Amino acid sequence: MSIPVTPDGPGSQGASTRPYLIRALHDWCTDNGFTPYLAVVVGAGVQVPIEFVKNGEIVLNASFEATSNLQLGNEFISFKARFGGVAREINVPVDHVIAIYARENGQGMAFPTPSGAAAAGGAAVPAPDAVVAAAAGDVLSRGLRLAPPPSDASTPSDEVVAASEPPSPNPGGPKPPALKRVK
Numbered sequence: 001m002s003i004p005v006t007p008d009g010p011g012s013q014g015a016s017t018r019p020y021l022i023r024a025l026h027d028w029c030t031d032n033g034f035t036p037y038l039a040v041v042v043g044a045g046v047q048v049p050i051e052f053v054k055n056g057e058i059v060l061n062a063s064f065e066a067t068s069n070l071q072l073g074n075e076f077i078s079f080k081a082r083f084g085g086v087a088r089e090i091n092v093p094v095d096h097v098i099a100i101y102a103r104e105n106g107q108g109m110a111f112p113t114p115s116g117a118a119a120a121g122g123a124a125v126p127a128p129d130a131v132v133a134a135a136a137g138d139v140l141s142r143g144l145r146l147a148p149p150p151s152d153a154s155t156p157s158d159e160v161v162a163a164s165e166p167p168s169p170n171p172g173g174p175k176p177p178a179l180k181r182v183k
Contacts, residue, residue, distance in 0.1 A: 016095070019073065019074045019075075022072060025108055032102075034105065035066075035103040036061075037059050038059065040058050041057050041096050041098050042056055046093065047089060049088050060081070060090065061081070066081055066082075075093065077091075
């Protein structure tokens with residue numbers, strides 16, 4: 001049996017894992033009674049109410065209770081939601097999602113910011129370091145830690161993220177319980 005080689009086949013990197021991870025974390029939030037929030041970098045192709053954008057990003061409640069017609073596709077996330085009592089169409093390219101997390105406990109996942117090419121198109125998008133620092137200030141307060149973009153170790157964004165890490169919950173204390181396999 002032979003496996004056909006396609007552009008997304010074994011010889012390439014394949015399709016992005018981001019949409020799959022977003023769907024999985026959305027399902028996890030929903031299954032556990034949490035509210036899934038999406039942190040989005042606003043740029044070309046992003047259709048959101050501009051009046052709610054702060055520092056080049058917007059945080060969206062993506063729960064089934066807050067949205068209608070929610071579609072978590074491989075290329076776009078789209079839904080209808082109310083902002084200030086007015087129904088709006090939301091359309092977000094998946095590569096502009098920089099985090100998905102549970103509002104209640106901050107658990108989730110952060111993703112790299114979109115490249116300059118993905119954010120091009122005339123929209124004002126801050127530099128990745130500024131987005132990471134802004135997202136770190138807002139999202140870190142909920143418990144999610146964003147990794148800075150790869151850069152020189154002496155950049156201010158590295159210091160912002162590193163300085164916001166809480167101390168270890170039990171330094172020098174007993175180890176937390178380990179999982180045990182039961183057959």
